[in-house]
Amino acid sequence: MPAISLKGKNMPESPIRKLVPFAEDAKKRGHKVYHLNIGQPDIHTPQVALDAIKNNTLEVLAYSRSEGSEEYRTKIAAYYHRNDIQVKYDDIIVTTGGSEALLFAIGSITDPGDEVIIPEPFYANYNGFATASGVTVVPVVSKIENNFALPPIEEFEKLISPKTKAILICNPGNPTGYLYSKDEIKKLAAIVKKHDLFLIADEVYREFAYDGEDHYSVMQEPGLEQYAIMIDSVSKRYSMCGARIGCIVSKNKEVIGTALKFAQARLSPPTFAQMASEAALDTPQSYFDAVIEEYVERRNTLVAELEKIDGVRVAKPKGAFYCIAELPVADADDFARWLLEEFHLNGETIMVAPAAGFYSTKGIGLDQVRIAYVLKKEDLVRSVEILKSALEAYKS
Structure with missing residues (x-):
């Protein structure tokens, strides 16, 4: 059989998208999934x-x-x-x-x-x-x-x-x-x-x-x-x-x-x-002012809630709409997959992006996840509740 290229073999999977099949399966089982994994804003397009x-x-x-x-x-x-x-x-x-x-x-x-x-x-x-x-x-x-x-x-x-x-x-x-x-x-x-x-x-x-x-x-x-x-x-x-x-x-x-x-x-x-x-490009400045205010509130809500969880460390972002959180787990990749495959809290779970895929150096970021705060504040609060319960239940 003809062989694919070495370049193709070395092309990395997206840490953001590779868990999509697990999220889709969770939804088919009737679970609600809060998507914290991807920078898809819920803000209306102008x-x-x-x-x-x-x-x-x-x-x-x-x-x-x-x-x-x-x-x-x-x-x-x-x-x-x-x-x-x-x-x-x-x-x-x-x-x-x-x-x-x-x-x-x-x-x-x-x-x-x-x-x-x-x-x-x-x-x-x-x-x-x-x-x-x-x-x-x-x-x-x-x-x-x-x-x-x-x-x-x-x-x-x-x-x-x-x-x-x-x-x-x-x-x-x-x-x-x-x-x-x-x-x-x-x-x-x-x-x-x-x-x-x-x-x-x-x-x-x-x-x-x-x-x-x-x-x-x-x-x-x-x-x-x-x-x-x-x-x-x-x-x-x-x-x-x-x-x-x-x-x-x-x-x-x-x-x-x-x-x-x-x-x-x-x-x-x-x-x-x-x-x-x-x-x-004709979008008025008022649009951006409202968007920035919303994201600042979301950031503050997310960081405050994460800091309440024992063993979690979070860097406070000054821009964009992501943060890196360090979790008390040995393998965030396994934890993220487990969240979708095996865990739910009253029929709800979360999807995060394992952070190791955001590094080039092997072995770094294994206990970190990227969280996109692109959801409304009440959904972010609920997501962190689910994360806290999951960490208590998870055995790495």
């Missing part, structure tokens, strides 16, 4: 975006330009200007989600065997994108003890080799909710300039910054124009995960020109979704 699709007058659903329509890119640039990010429409390539933007970025700056340094834990699909590109992830460990703050710059420098091409961060972070300070971005800027590396920043959670903290983009840092590559998406900002529209942004014309060749190879981003995303 009506203006939905109306753009409902009320369109297209007669032919045609290709758009490979880099996305000029009208949409112009409006994106205007959005960035309002956020003190001075870019032009031709610094932007529209992609099929932030995932494609990351693939284009990695494909544009690395060759097989090259290395990218990433603070871990990190968005699990970075492992998959690296595998698909033949790139090695070199992790630098951040720790729950200090809320997953940026590791010392000396730790990055120890890892830089002739094969290193970039440092990749997620700001605010998935899965930690950590928000990088302006000072930390400046430290990273200094090291990439010193060693002639790219700095890729996944900023899809930019709007979700809490406690009066401001988000500082790599695109705002002076002198980083030839080094910075920003990844963005409409998925979380407008609760439009299904639109699959993102973008890659850089003032480095060679990066954008190279990424455009990847964009041309896949023809174009989806036309309907671009229409919805362009319309979404």
